[in-house]
Amino acid sequence: MGSEPFIAVRKLKKTFHTHEGALEVLKGIDLEIDRGDIYGIIGFSGAGKSTLLRCLNRLESPDSGTVTIGDVEITALDKTSLNGHRQKVGMIFQQFNLFDSRTVYRNVSFPLEVAGIPKARIRTRVEEILELVELTDKINCHPGQLSGGQKQRVGIARALANQPDVLLSDEATSALDPQTTFSILELLKDINRKLGLTIVLVTHELEVIKYACTKMAVIQDGVIIEKGDVRSVFLNPKSETSKQFIKINDEFLKDFVVEEGGGI
Amino acid sequence: MNMHTNSFAEVIQSAFSEPVWTIVGPSVGATVYMMAVTTVFTLLFGIVLGIVLVVTDRDGIRPLPIFNRVLGTVVNVLRSFPSMILIILLLPLSRIVIGKTYGANACILALVASCVPMLGRLVESSIHEIAKGKIEAAKSMGTPNLRIVTKVLLPEALPSLVRAFTIAVIAVIGTTALAGSFGAGGLGDVAVRYGYNRFKTDILIAAVIVLIALVQGIQMIGDAIAKGISRKRFLS
Ligand SMILES: Nc1ncnc2c1ncn2[C@@H]1O[C@H](COP(=O)(O)OP(=O)(O)OP(=O)(O)O)[C@@H](O)[C@H]1O
Numbered sequence: 001m002g003s004e005p006f007i008a009v010r011k012l013k014k015t016f017h018t019h020e021g022a023l024e025v026l027k028g029i030d031l032e033i034d035r036g037d038i039y040g041i042i043g044f045s046g047a048g049k050s051t052l053l054r055c056l057n058r059l060e061s062p063d064s065g066t067v068t069i070g071d072v073e074i075t076a077l078d079k080t081s082l083n084g085h086r087q088k089v090g091m092i093f094q095q096f097n098l099f100d101s102r103t104v105y106r107n108v109s110f111p112l113e114v115a116g117i118p119k120a121r122i123r124t125r126v127e128e129i130l131e132l133v134e135l136t137d138k139i140n141c142h143p144g145q146l147s148g149g150q151k152q153r154v155g156i157a158r159a160l161a162n163q164p165d166v167l168l169s170d171e172a173t174s175a176l177d178p179q180t181t182f183s184i185l186e187l188l189k190d191i192n193r194k195l196g197l198t199i200v201l202v203t204h205e206l207e208v209i210k211y212a213c214t215k216m217a218v219i220q221d222g223v224i225i226e227k228g229d230v231r232s233v234f235l236n237p238k239s240e241t242s243k244q245f246i247k248i249n250d251e252f253l254k255d256f257v258v259e260e261g262g263g264i
Numbered sequence: 265m266n267m268h269t270n271s272f273a274e275v276i277q278s279a280f281s282e283p284v285w286t287i288v289g290p291s292v293g294a295t296v297y298m299m300a301v302t303t304v305f306t307l308l309f310g311i312v313l314g315i316v317l318v319v320t321d322r323d324g325i326r327p328l329p330i331f332n333r334v335l336g337t338v339v340n341v342l343r344s345f346p347s348m349i350l351i352i353l354l355l356p357l358s359r360i361v362i363g364k365t366y367g368a369n370a371c372i373l374a375l376v377a378s379c380v381p382m383l384g385r386l387v388e389s390s391i392h393e394i395a396k397g398k399i400e401a402a403k404s405m406g407t408p409n410l411r412i413v414t415k416v417l418l419p420e421a422l423p424s425l426v427r428a429f430t431i432a433v434i435a436v437i438g439t440t441a442l443a444g445s446f447g448a449g450g451l452g453d454v455a456v457r458y459g460y461n462r463f464k465t466d467i468l469i470a471a472v473i474v475l476i477a478l479v480q481g482i483q484m485i486g487d488a489i490a491k492g493i494s495r496k497r498f499l500s
């Protein structure tokens with residue numbers, strides 16, 4: 001594709017100033033994500049994955065560089081336009097971050113209320129989206145009554161309620177058991193297929209990337225050290241970290257190769 | 265009647281007698297009135313103060329570090345005064361605002377001023393307990409700050425806020441009784457005038473019993489509401 005990618009991150013830098021001094025967390029990140037990709041960003045703890053992801057909806061403000069989604073330069077938006085833009089970028093979290101004061105219905109309706117959607121349309125939309133995540137029977141429950149997997153489904157429903165173009169996922173499956181992890185990843189893939197939604201997901205588990213992603217990037221110490229198709233990174237890891245990741249996961253690298261029918 | 269002239273049992277018995285209650289009874293009304301008005305204003309200003317303290321904090325949703333530091337200092341200064349001193353200092357202010365320095369209404373201003381800073385800090389800490397992630401989630405959905413306050417901060421902190429209100433109302437009762445001796449009237453006034461100055465221990469005991477009942481009642485109601493909310497949210 002010769003045209004600009006859907007999401008373009010250019011020379012992104014971020015330094016945190018802490019009591020112990022300055023900590024440069026993103027050291028000039030370049031990333032391009034096409035519409036409809038499920039893009040995985042993997043790296044060890046502290047590599048800067050969350051910070052990078054949070055720059056995409058400006059929960060974190062980068063010091064320099066740009067983020068462009070569609071034709072909107074996120075890094076140039078004023079506060080009001082930023083809020084408008086955020087309504088079109090959903091986000092899900094490791095700790096789910098549901099509102100305990102609200103039922104499942106009212107958690108999912110939250111972004112619609114914020115966007116000023118009329119009540120009658122909110123109801124149809126919430127019912128529709130809860131059906132998609134298979135939680136119709138929990139509509140009047142409180143988060144306190146749900147399992148981790150169900151909570152994350154509510155989180156996904158809430159993030160998707162206002163029909164965003166992009167879904168950001170920060171370790172959304174890291175608090176879940178393996179079986180639930182797969183069912184959530186399956187749901188994300190399903191949504192990606194049905195709605196053509198672009199998903200950017202951050203994880204430290206190679207398994208998640210292997211199962212769900214089309215493209216991937218490996219981040220280490222604030223630098224993208226490798227990126228491309230999941231298959232090519234898996235089969236030909238160039239950097240030490242990627243090799244390390246893949247060596248740790250040697251076992252399933254084998255099934256990967258077999259499944260994909262590739263050879264080394 | 266007191267314990268130099270009568271036995272303990274007689275004093276207690278007298279504390280429940282009709283003549284004692286004709287003195288104590290009317291003062292209950294005055295105390296409840298002052299308490300109610302003070303509570304309303306304290307809740308109003310205390311909640312606003314608490315929200316402003318959290319929101320303008322360095323890590324808040326609208327950081328204003330210098331303003332926050334100044335406001336925090338004012339709150340601390342007000343809180344470091346013993347209530348009695350604050351009441352004495354603020355009575356002249358009542359003359360300016362209300363037009364007189366005696367009576368229930370004059371004292372209410374001083375009462376509110378001495379209770380608001382405490383409730384402000386309690387509200388601040390209640391809201392502070394909300395998991396940061398929930399606020400991030402609201403931000404990620406493009407929620408403007410004012411709506412984060414009304415739709416997330418206050419509802420999420422509600423059980424803890426109710427407990428804070430309970431503590432504040434009980435503090436209001438205590439301070440109201442104290443204000444009694446500065447011309448505000450009410451139970452505190454009766455307790456000091458009869459019980460302390462004229463050694464009428466039976467009247468003192470009667471006044472204290474009413475205060476205990478008020479405190480106990482409010483604590484029970486507050487606990488029940490806070491528990492009820494938590495249970496409804498399946499948090500307990
Ligand atoms: N608000 C902040 N203030 C100061 N330092 C921060 C802040 N947020 C993150 N950091 C630091 O920046 C570095 C990168 O953090 P980040 O959360 O992006 O890592 P991560 O790759 O997501 O790690 P993990 O897998 O543990 O979530 C860490 O060293 C972290 O301590």
Ligand SMILES: [Mg+2]
Binds near residue numbers: 171
């Ligand atoms: Mg992280």
